[in-house]
Amino acid sequence: MYKLLIADDESLTRKGLRDYVNWSRFGITVCGVADDGTTALQLAEELKPDIVLTDVKMPTMDGIRLSMELRARLKHVKILFISGHNDIEYVKSALQLNAVDYILKPLNFAELDKVMERVVELIREDERQRDMMDRMNTKLLQSMPLLKEKFLMTLIRDGGGEAAALDEKLKLLDITLPAEGRYIVAVVRIDDSADKLSPMPEREKQLLAFAVINICQEVIDSNMEGYVFENRSGEYVCLLRLASSEADDRLYGMFSDMKLTLGKLLKISVTIGIGHTAEVLGELPESYYAASQAANHKLFLGKNQIITLDSLQAHSGTTFRLTGQDLELCASLLKAGDHEKTAALISGLFAQLSEYRNASLRYCQNTAMQLMLTGSGLLFELKLHDDSWSARELDFSDRLFRLETVDDMKRLLLDYFKLICNLIHTKRDNHSGLVVEQVKQYVGKHFHSDLTINDIAAHIYLTSTYVCLLFKQETGETINEYVTKVRMEKAIGMLADLKYKLYDISSAVGYSDSSYFSKIFKKHTGLTPSEFRGKYQ
Incomplete structure (x- = not known):
């Protein structure tokens, strides 16, 4: 039921409105009556009515002043004025105070019914809007972690935009990152993520991501200010605020603890790339790029490492390339079944590939694939390539394109070529x-x-x-x-x-x-x- 407060200095009007109107059919109950504005205001603060039906002219405090006070104190209350014909212009000006309507004396109950129906509909519309806003606020709170993650991703990709808009977003998301401060970005990547994550059900992937984020955040919180979020599957970004030079000194030790803790609790190996220092939030994309590039050097340095670009040696601008002579020699050694010399050749080629350190992961995988295809072509030539070997070859190529380091690629090729040498020996000697x-x-x-x-x-x-x-x-x-x-x-x-x-x-x-x-x-x-x-x- 909606609550109605009646204010009028005429007792007959008060009594008539209270006792002779069937308020219940509108879903309304009379919660109080007052004979002047002051009393009405006191009752309104106590009873919190939904509707106030007030005379315009009353002693002590008139209806206009009362409506102003009510609007300031009870935001959602609906105000109706009662007035004589002589006060009509006065009432019309008073409607600018956001009163709903007015009713002229003497009261016409049919007119009153229409006005009350309109008031109740307005109240219901307000309720619907409040319910919608409450639902939206609830969804906003529930979505806050996702919104934070999305904002932080934007921050490391384009710097967050203009300062004013950036500050507003930081406040909304309750993120403490002063625009003028020293920051650094680090990238944490799960090693062999394709092999580890692909077989997992989606629920287990989400649980693992949740665990990684929480462990990393706990390690950071015990050392400095910062945030962790998942950038993509298997990659997590740490955005850290360097409040002092001591924080710089603690970085490597903190990431060592993070790497050890993840290994101990989750049984996973991670490679961590650390970017350059950013003097303002707008420089975070450069720091993230440096961290990502550092982590990419896992390709040559191996897994389970903490890598900074500053610690890497400069490399030549040229790129290692396999020659036709390399491939011919490989085929010749395989055809002879000489696994020892084949292994020495492959080790030497991959040592050269690692020395340049400017090739991409895909380039290294394609280089290994060229060598693998050389072995496959030889088996076709010797009529040893059957359906069984095709299945095994497909498995090797699938494994190759999931590998993340040149050492792993080299080991896979050595295993592949050993099988070829054994197959050739078996065919040739019929043992x-x-x-x-x-x-x-x-x-x-x-x-x-x-x-x-x-x-x-x-x-x-x-x-x-x-x-x-x-x-x-x-x-x-x-x-x-x-x-x-x-x-x-x-x-x-x-x-x-x-x-x-x-x-x-x-x-x-x-x-x-x-x-x-x-x-x-x-x-x-x-x-x-x-x-x-x-x-x-």
Whole structure:
């Protein structure tokens, strides 16, 4: 119900308005009556009415003065004037005080009804607007972290714009960054982010980002003023205020603590690039660019580092390029199956690439891809490139374009070329017996573990399909049958010794499920392990 306060110095008018109008049908209740403006003002402050129906001329304080006082103290109150015909011009001028309307004496109840319907609709419209503003304020508060992040991203990209607008935004977002102050930007990047983040569900990615931001912010707060935000997936920006020269001295130690804490709590490795000092907020984009460039040098310096551009040696303006002679020599060494000389060639080429230090990540990846394609072309030439190798080659190229350092690229290429050399040796010398012996040796050493054909094939640098086919042709049994035979022979030997429990034997020969072990054992010997032990004791 909306509350109505009536103010009139005529008792009959007050009584008539209070007792003979059906206010409830408008959703209104009379909360008080007053015979002069002073009393009405006191009641209004106490009762907080939604509507004040007041006579224009009253003793002590007239309706015009009362409306002025009400407007100053009760912002949302709706004011209606009651006036005689002689006061009509006076009332019209009073309406400029934002009164809703006026009603002439003697009162016409039909006219009163129309006016009250209009007043109630105005009140409801105000309520709707207030509700909308409340919802917007709530959404604004909820969006504040996102708005802060968006603003800080703008700050490191274009400096934040004009000083006046910048100050206004800083106040709105409750960010303490004086325009005239010394600042520095640092970039924190998760190492191998493509491998770490791509398999994660979106919820886990968000949780990791939240954890990284909070840990970095806690480390910063314990040392100096600053803010942390996620710039893009896997990259976080620290915007720091250097309040004194002591803050400069603490920077490296603080980032060392940050790197160690992230590794300890989240089990992630990060590379941190530190930019140049900015003397004003407008210079933050230059500081961010320097920090980003410093972090990019992870490509040559390796992961899990803290890097500043000032600490980097100047490099030549020229860029390393592979020559046709380099690629021909690589193909020649591979064709000879000489992995040692191939490895020396690749190491030398990547040492030259690292020495220049002016190539981009994509350029280094493309250089490695050129070498990989040289090996692939050789396999086509030797008719060794089958579907199985195509799948393995696709896996290598996919891994290559997720790598972030030249050392990792070099290691991947060395593994790739070792496989090619082994494949060429196998084809050329037809050492089937050697392959079978390698399989048996590996099984003999690892039968107690969760052994798979892929493990065996990877160990001898051959495809699983090829190893299975070769082993079957040479021995007449499958690799899985051979593994089972080795395990059963070992189990029979252990059953002869009563100190071993059945579950110990099961685990020792590679079966985590003793029931499954018993089933396989009976299939192999015709007896369960217990029956076998009982029969031969």
